[in-house]
Amino acid sequence: MRDTAEFDAFYSASVHRLLGHLYAMTGNRAEAEDAVAEAYARAWDRWATVRECDSPEAWVRRVAYRVAVSAWRRTVNRMRAHRREATGRHVDDVSVDHVAIVAALRRISAEQRRAVVLHHLAGLSVAEIAAEVGANENTVKTRLARGRRALAAHLTGPDHHGVDGRARS
Structure with a gap:
């Protein structure tokens, strides 16, 4: 049986850190957000197994990176459009x-x-x-x-x- 509270605590404790890691790896915040969200969804589907890993956070990060790489391969043109859009945005602080x-x-x-x-x-x-x-x-x-x-x-x-x-x- 899934432990919602345990997964929620894991998610809350790690999501911002993993998003930062994936953003730094991909250079695109939108792609990082998509990959991290997909990785957490997969972790939830397999939570009984993932929570037993030495590092569930490493599992999610690895899956998120693979999701991002797969997205790059499928959508090279979309990636270029995201980069052009992201370059023109004003970022505070x-x-x-x-x-x-x-x-x-x-x-x-x-x-x-x-x-x-x-x-x-x-x-x-x-x-x-x-x-x-x-x-x-x-x-x-x-x-x-x-x-x-x-x-x-x-x-x-x-x-x-x-x-x-x-x-x-």
Whole structure:
């Protein structure tokens, strides 16, 4: 029998964090929201099994990431339209640093971005990331190192500009 209160508590405790992780991985809030919602719906359908996992949160994050990847494959044109729409929106209370980091994350490979987000935003260890993404620890370490190097280049390179268009030093 399903335990509604237990699932509701799990959802409330983890949804904002997972949404942040998926947003950082995908670079698109609407897609992240769709993927996270679908992942939680699947978790509810399988709650008896999911709640017994070592980390139900990792299960939901992994499913949400897979949902997002599947959506990308099916709807490349829709993704471009979402990006164009999202670029024109005014966002309150977003720092220049936040904008720069999101832009830099979009410029590195999906594997590197996923590793960086899981490690630095989700706080997972290399071993936990390896288990979640189905890669060995050395691969995760390589993705993290290359991802950090690529982010640094995008954040400090000559093509990095602030919101006002002037080159940053």
